[in-house]
Amino acid sequence: MIALIQAGGAGTRLKSITGDTLLKPMVPIGGKPILEHQVISLARSGVEHIWMVCPGHTNQIEDYFGDGSKWGVSIHYFKELIPLGTGGALFYAAKVFKEDFFLLFGDLMLDIDFGRFMKFHKAHNSIITTFAHPNSHPYDSDVLVPGENSKVVHLLSKKEPRDFYYENLTNAGVYVVSKELLDTFLDLDEPVKMDFEKELLMPSIYADGVYAYRSSEYVKDCGTPDRYESVGRDLEKGVVESRNLRNKQRAIFLDRDGVINKFGNFVKKADALVLKEDAPGALKRINESPFLAICITNQPVVARGETTFGELKQIHDKMQVLLGERGSYLNGLYFCPHHPDKGFEGEVPELKFDCDCRKPKIGMLLKAKEDFNIDLEKSWFVGDTKQDVQTGINANCRTILITSGDPNPDGKYPNAKPDFICKDLAEAVDIIFKEEGVN
Numbered sequence: 001m002i003a004l005i006q007a008g009g010a011g012t013r014l015k016s017i018t019g020d021t022l023l024k025p026m027v028p029i030g031g032k033p034i035l036e037h038q039v040i041s042l043a044r045s046g047v048e049h050i051w052m053v054c055p056g057h058t059n060q061i062e063d064y065f066g067d068g069s070k071w072g073v074s075i076h077y078f079k080e081l082i083p084l085g086t087g088g089a090l091f092y093a094a095k096v097f098k099e100d101f102f103l104l105f106g107d108l109m110l111d112i113d114f115g116r117f118m119k120f121h122k123a124h125n126s127i128i129t130t131f132a133h134p135n136s137h138p139y140d141s142d143v144l145v146p147g148e149n150s151k152v153v154h155l156l157s158k159k160e161p162r163d164f165y166y167e168n169l170t171n172a173g174v175y176v177v178s179k180e181l182l183d184t185f186l187d188l189d190e191p192v193k194m195d196f197e198k199e200l201l202m203p204s205i206y207a208d209g210v211y212a213y214r215s216s217e218y219v220k221d222c223g224t225p226d227r228y229e230s231v232g233r234d235l236e237k238g239v240v241e242s243r244n245l246r247n248k249q250r251a252i253f254l255d256r257d258g259v260i261n262k263f264g265n266f267v268k269k270a271d272a273l274v275l276k277e278d279a280p281g282a283l284k285r286i287n288e289s290p291f292l293a294i295c296i297t298n299q300p301v302v303a304r305g306e307t308t309f310g311e312l313k314q315i316h317d318k319m320q321v322l323l324g325e326r327g328s329y330l331n332g333l334y335f336c337p338h339h340p341d342k343g344f345e346g347e348v349p350e351l352k353f354d355c356d357c358r359k360p361k362i363g364m365l366l367k368a369k370e371d372f373n374i375d376l377e378k379s380w381f382v383g384d385t386k387q388d389v390q391t392g393i394n395a396n397c398r399t400i401l402i403t404s405g406d407p408n409p410d411g412k413y414p415n416a417k418p419d420f421i422c423k424d425l426a427e428a429v430d431i432i433f434k435e436e437g438v439n
Contacts, residue, residue: 001118002049003042004093007035007061007106008080025106026060027222030235034222035106043073045114047102053089056081087196094185103175109231110174110219113245120213121176124150127209128181128201131174131219134329136287141170144212152210155202165270165317168324169212172219216292216331216372218243242290248375252286252432253365253397255383256297258404259425261319268307270314278426280326285429287328289438292372294332296364302337305346332372334364360390382428386413400428
């Protein structure tokens with residue numbers, strides 16, 4: 001596997017740290033330049049050849065990394081005498097690369113299982129595969145709009161006004177690029193300044209050739225002092241490395257109604273969804289910890305014909321927008337639309353069956369386990385009913401019951417005993433962090 005790193009950033013927004021001469025990718029975090037963290041992550045995944053696009057006026061990157069043998073890789077350099085934008089250097093790559101490759105930008109702190117990323121790319125025969133994840137500020141990020149089978153159908157620019165709800169699925173700035181895309185440069189006699197997103201990514205989206213690789217792994221922009229400090233804290237706490245999907249993950253599974261949003265009756269329209277006051281802050285604490293935050297929810301309103309899949313998506317998009325406005329997010333969201341009982345007016349017959357995903361069965365948790373490499377026995381389930389508690393027990397998770405409603409409305413789970421009982425998600429996070437020794 002090979003990688004191309006755009007390493008020419010000047011770090012204008014980090015002048016207080018870089019001074020007048022230090023390139024942004026060379027800013028130290030945890031005693032190493034940002035760029036070195038990228039090289040280490042690539043090498044661990046078996047990437048053998050790394051090409052770096054460097055500015056022509058300085059050799060500070062070449063002087064530090066040399067031929068790459070210190071890190072067990074072979075490092076080569078493209079020198080930009082004139083800045084070519086985020087896409088222009090692919091002209092040089094087209095002359096050298098004979099296979100699909102990773103494209104990274106040098107101001108990102110990351111730790112990724114690149115082999116898993118490439119496997120997804122190959123399976124989808126993608127022109128460009130973009131690393132996609134939720135973040136704590138989707139309102140000022142480029143957001144991907146996914147269609148079926150992870151295909152990207154649109155990219156919402158952070159510069160576009162948004163008066164609608166959308167999924168918190170941001171474009172992280174890490175890609176797998178196909179050799180097919182490079183072939184578009186072969187007819188050029190010389191490099192041309194080019195914007196990767198506008199002139200390569202967007203046309204590839206409209207050609208149905210871009211797919212979103214969803215991952216909970218750590219990728220964060222270090223481009224502002226606040227984000228630089230935040231990344232430093234994450235690195236010190238071990239969050240950066242622990243999120244790599246080579247490692248078994250720990251999750252806090254969350255019921256939706258009564259835990260994240262207020263629950264008086266089933267939420268059937270987006271207008272009816274209201275977050276619980278403690279939920280955004282509690283989720284933000286989970287986001288800053290080694291745990292993943294994953295919502296697991298039964299939504300029988302779809303099978304009963306009271307809500308459509310489109311309306312349910314609007315509800316979940318609203319929830320993610322509201323959480324994002326408060327600086328928090330969910331790493332994953334799984335719902336069961338089925339219901340075993342027939343006889344409801346307007347019900348959807350094809351959804352009326354005894355499925356494997358409806359809680360307290362653990363089909364949704366098993367899917368999350370596969371997607372995020374989760375160790376269920378080291379995870380927790382937080383819900384406001386004994387059905388949730390029984391779900392956690394069935395999956396060998398530790399459990400917490402929140403006392404915000406009737407814990408056992410249908411009396412089916414009298415023997416479901418939670419490990420802890422508390423009043424809300426904020427208190428549940430306190431208990432979990434104390435039990436797990438998380439600061």
